[in-house]
Amino acid sequence: MSSGNGEAQQTRIGIMGAGAIGLYIGGMLAGFGSLVAFAGRGRTLEALSRGLAITRLGGFKIELKPHQYRAGDVTTLAGCDIILFCTKSGDTQEAATELSKVVNPGTAVISLQNGIGNVDTLRQCLPECDVIPGTVPFNVVRMSPNAVHCAMDGAVLIGPGSSSQRLVAAASNSPLAVEVRDDIDAVLWGKLLLNLNNGLNVLSGVPLRRQFEDPAYRxxxxxxxxxxxxxxxxxxIQPAGATRTSPRLIPKVLRLPTWLFRIVARQQLRTDESARSSSWDDLVAGREPETAFLNGAVCRLAEDHGMRAPVNRMICDQVGRAFAQAQSPRLPGRKLLELTRSAAE
Structure with a gap:
């Protein structure tokens, strides 16, 4: 990543957490001229030393050479103007503490993580930074240590902040869409609504498209x-959707007959057979589940208001067992629905 006079005014973008999302977004920006630095570890850094391949639904493909970006430990992010925080939710505090040792005051840190609560943790650990909420409402699959595939269409959504438009401008040179949403907090709750399927994908053990073909899973x-x-x-709290569809309509759409569901949800179903949830990727990779930050967030909010959330509690428990056994139980839709109805009684 050069620092010649011609690049002096370019926005320097750091990626904290070089997983599927971090590699995809950072790679898309780097592949079209942005100055990008990845902070990673072990196998990921070794893989990035050989390059990065990115594919997308529809046939798009780009292969980056190592000279098109920088990769190293967290010190590689020193001097970045914007840092996209893409770690797993359970790693937020540790990673933010590491970042606090190298980041400059006033740096924009944009959270692109799943779940609720990460922004509060970042603001506590990085009090001198401009922490901005964000979300990635599309699916990215890691095909190998240095290859990722975006299996759905969609834009990266971020809240307003001192550097939000700088990221939009940087992305404008690439096929990556970035949108600023004034209602980003409501969007995060709407995204959580969709992320409730992450654990179900672990329990079903089938790709997302096949899962949505089954009315019991829906x-x-x-x-x-x-x-x-x-x-x-x-x-x-009033949730907002990443698209024009009201979050409150989604359960109704899920209950439509399958033939009608395919028509009504055709844009959302525009994905390929490789698409699985990030929780499935965590299971395969032997990482800790994020369920505590997804379905678990529902349970905690319910308890705070004197309510119960037995369905989401059941999902947390079942996913916990799957991770403990390091494999999906591959529950058929009807069996999972039986467990759900029993839990809700």
């Missing part, structure tokens, strides 16, 4: 979503 997801919506009502 019913379980609808019940989990309705539970969250009820808790949000009690908390006075």
């Amino acid at each position: 019913e379980v997801l609808a019940l989990a979503m309705e539970e969250l919506l009820g808790v949000l009502d009690a908390a006075g």
